[in-house]
Amino acid sequence: MASAAVSAARPQQRAASFNSGAFLTQAHRFTMPVLILIVWQALDSFHLINSRLMPSPVMVAESFWQLLVTGQLLGNLWASLVRVGIGLGIGVVLGTGFGVFAGLSRLGEDTVDSTLQMVRTLPHLALIPLFILWFGIGETPKIALIALGALFPIYLNLFAGIRSVDRKIIEAASTLNLTHAEIIWNVVLPGALPQFLVGLRYSVGIAWLTLVVAEQVNANSGIGYLVMNARDFLETDVIFVGLIIYALLGLITDQMVRIIERRALAWRPSFVGTQSNRGAL
Amino acid sequence: MTAIETRAPVLDSPRVTTAESAVSIRGLTRSFGGPAILNNLDLELEAGSFTVLLGRSGSGKSTLLRTLAGLDTAPAGTVSVPRERAVVFQEPRLLPWKRVWRNVALGLRDGDPRAQASAALDELGLSHRLDAWPLTLSGGEAQRVALARALVRRPKLMLLDEPFAALDALTRMRMQALVAKLWQQHDLTVLLVTHDVDEALLLGDRAVVLIDGQIGADIPINLERPRRHGDPDFIRLRQQLLATLGVDEVAG
Numbered sequence: 001m002a003s004a005a006v007s008a009a010r011p012q013q014r015a016a017s018f019n020s021g022a023f024l025t026q027a028h029r030f031t032m033p034v035l036i037l038i039v040w041q042a043l044d045s046f047h048l049i050n051s052r053l054m055p056s057p058v059m060v061a062e063s064f065w066q067l068l069v070t071g072q073l074l075g076n077l078w079a080s081l082v083r084v085g086i087g088l089g090i091g092v093v094l095g096t097g098f099g100v101f102a103g104l105s106r107l108g109e110d111t112v113d114s115t116l117q118m119v120r121t122l123p124h125l126a127l128i129p130l131f132i133l134w135f136g137i138g139e140t141p142k143i144a145l146i147a148l149g150a151l152f153p154i155y156l157n158l159f160a161g162i163r164s165v166d167r168k169i170i171e172a173a174s175t176l177n178l179t180h181a182e183i184i185w186n187v188v189l190p191g192a193l194p195q196f197l198v199g200l201r202y203s204v205g206i207a208w209l210t211l212v213v214a215e216q217v218n219a220n221s222g223i224g225y226l227v228m229n230a231r232d233f234l235e236t237d238v239i240f241v242g243l244i245i246y247a248l249l250g251l252i253t254d255q256m257v258r259i260i261e262r263r264a265l266a267w268r269p270s271f272v273g274t275q276s277n278r279g280a281l
Numbered sequence: 282m283t284a285i286e287t288r289a290p291v292l293d294s295p296r297v298t299t300a301e302s303a304v305s306i307r308g309l310t311r312s313f314g315g316p317a318i319l320n321n322l323d324l325e326l327e328a329g330s331f332t333v334l335l336g337r338s339g340s341g342k343s344t345l346l347r348t349l350a351g352l353d354t355a356p357a358g359t360v361s362v363p364r365e366r367a368v369v370f371q372e373p374r375l376l377p378w379k380r381v382w383r384n385v386a387l388g389l390r391d392g393d394p395r396a397q398a399s400a401a402l403d404e405l406g407l408s409h410r411l412d413a414w415p416l417t418l419s420g421g422e423a424q425r426v427a428l429a430r431a432l433v434r435r436p437k438l439m440l441l442d443e444p445f446a447a448l449d450a451l452t453r454m455r456m457q458a459l460v461a462k463l464w465q466q467h468d469l470t471v472l473l474v475t476h477d478v479d480e481a482l483l484l485g486d487r488a489v490v491l492i493d494g495q496i497g498a499d500i501p502i503n504l505e506r507p508r509r510h511g512d513p514d515f516i517r518l519r520q521q522l523l524a525t526l527g528v529d530e531v532a533g
C-alpha cells in the first residue's frame with residue numbers, strides 16, 4: 001500500500017536516480033521489523049520467554065535451513081503451489097466466464113447472477129465437510145474449494161466493472177463503425193479491467209486462505225501438512241517457518257498482481273508519469 | 282443496471298441521400314414518455330453548408346443530433362443522412378486505455394491506420410502527441426483528438442454537439458478557427474449545436490433555432506469571412522438571434 005502511494009505521489013523522485021531521501025524512506029520501513037527481531041532474540045537469549053512455545057529467530061532460521069536441505073520444504077511448498085495454482089486458475093477462468101456472460105447480456109444476468117449472488121452468501125469454507133464426502137480426501141476437494149473461493153471476487157468485480165463502463169464512451173465508439181465484438185473487445189472489456197484486477201487481488205488472497213484451512217483439515221503434503229505435523233511433535237520452530245512461508249507467498253503473489261496492474265493500467269493517471277516513456281504532463 | 286447495448290439501432294439502416302441535400306428530415310417526432318421533444322420537425326441541410334443549431338437548454342438539440350448520428354431511433358418521420366458521418370460531443374469521449382493515435386485509428390478498415398491517424402492529428406497540430414495517453418492531454422488537446430477521430434473517417438456530414446462548451450475562452454477561440462478551417466478545406470456538411478450566439482455568427486452560414494420541437498427560426502448568416510464582432514451586420518444578427526431565443530438584449 002504505502003509504496004504505491006509514495007511512488008504515485010512522487011513520480012519525479014522515483015524517476016531520478018537513487019537519491020538519499022528515497023534511500024532513507026526505504027531504510028525507515030525496515031527499522032521496526034529489525035527492532036522487533038532484535039528484542040525477540042534478546043528475550044530468548046536471556047531465557048525471558050519459553051523457547052519451546054516461542055522459538056528465537058535464530059532457531060527458526062536453523063529450522064528453515066534444515067527443512068531446506070532435507071528437501072521437505074521445497075517438496076511441500078511445491079504441493080501447496082500446485083493446489084493454489086490449479087484452484088486459482090479454475091476459479092479465475094470460471095469467474096471471468098460468468099462475469100462476461102452476465103455483464104454483457106440480459107440473459108446472462110438473469111441466468112447466472114441471482115444464482116451466484118445466493119451461493120456467495122454461503123462462506124465457502126463451510127463446504128469442507130461436504131466436499132470431503134463428495135470428492136474424498138485427495139487433491140480434488142482442496143482444489144475445488146480454492147476454485148470456488150476465488151471465483152466470486154472475480155465474478156462480482158468483473159460484472160460490476162462491465163456494467164459501470166462509461167455509456168458515453170460506448171456511444172461514441174458505436175459511431176465509429178465498429179462491430180459488436182469490436183466494441184466489447186476495445187471498449188467494454190478494457191473499461192472493466194481495473195475492476196477485474198481488484199477482484200483478482202482478492203481472489204489471490206482468498207486462494208491462500210482457503211489453502212491454509214484445507215491443508216490443516218486434511219493433507220499429507222503441503223505447507224499446512226508440515227505445520228500440522230510440527231504441532232504433533234511440538235516443533236514450534238517449524239510452525240514458525242510455515243507461517244513465514246505463508247506470509248511470503250501471500251506477499252509475493254500480491255506483488256505479482258500489482259505488477260500486472262501496473263502494466264495493464266499504464267494509461268491511468270496514477271501510473272501515467274511514473275512510466276519513463278512519458279515524463280512531462 | 283441494464284445490459285450493455287453496443288449496437289446503435291438505426292446505424293445500420295441509413296437511407297443515403299442525393300448530393301443536393303446532405304440531410305433531409307421530414308416529420309420527425311420524438312418523445313421520452315411525456316410531451317414530444319421533437320414535434321413533426323422538418324429540416325434540410327444543403328451539402329457543404331455550415332448550419333448552426335440553437336435553442337434553449339432542453340429544447341431537444343442533442344436529441345436531434347443523436348438521431349442524425351444514428352444513436353437514437355425516430356419513431357415517426359423519415360430521416361436521411363449520408364452514411365459517412367462523424368460526431369464530436371461536448372466531452373472528448375476518448376478511450377483512455379488507447380494511445381492517441383489508436384483512438385483516432387479505431388475502426389479504420391483499409392490502408393495504414395497509423396499513417397491516416399497521424400495525418401489527421403498533424404492537421405490538428407497534434408503530431409507530437411501521437412503516442413500520448415489521453416488522460417495526459419489538456420481539455421483542448423483531447424477535443425482536437427476527438428476532432429481528428431471524426432475527420433480521419435472522411436465524413437460527408439460532421440455533427441458537433443457543443444464541442445467547445447467545456448473549454449476555456451482562449452482555447453475555444455482557437456478551436457473555432459480550427460473548425461472553420463477544416464470546413465473550408467474539406468468537403469464537409471457541418472451541423473453545430475451551440476448555445477453561444479457569437480459562436481454561431483462566427484462560424485455558420487445559417488442558423489436554425491429549435492423552438493417547441495420544430496425549427497422555429499431559420500436565419501441565413503450572410504457575413505463576410507473572417508467575421509468580426511464589431512461589424513454592424515454582426516451586431517444586428519446577434520440581436521435578432523438573441524430575440525429569437527428570448528434573451529434580453531441588455532445583458533449582451
Ligand SMILES: Nc1ncnc2c1ncn2[C@@H]1O[C@H](COP(=O)(O)OP(=O)(O)O)[C@@H](O)[C@H]1O
Pocket residue numbers: 313318336337338339340341342343344345
Ligand atoms: N434518453 C432520454 N430519456 C429521457 N429523457 C430524455 C432523454 N434524452 C433527452 N431527454 C429529454 O429530452 C429533452 C431534450 O434533451 P436534449 O436533446 O438533450 O436537449 P438540449 O441538447 O437541447 O439541451 C430534455 O428534457 C431531456 O430531459
Ligand SMILES: [Mg+2]
Pocket residue numbers: 342343344
Ligand atoms: Mg445538449
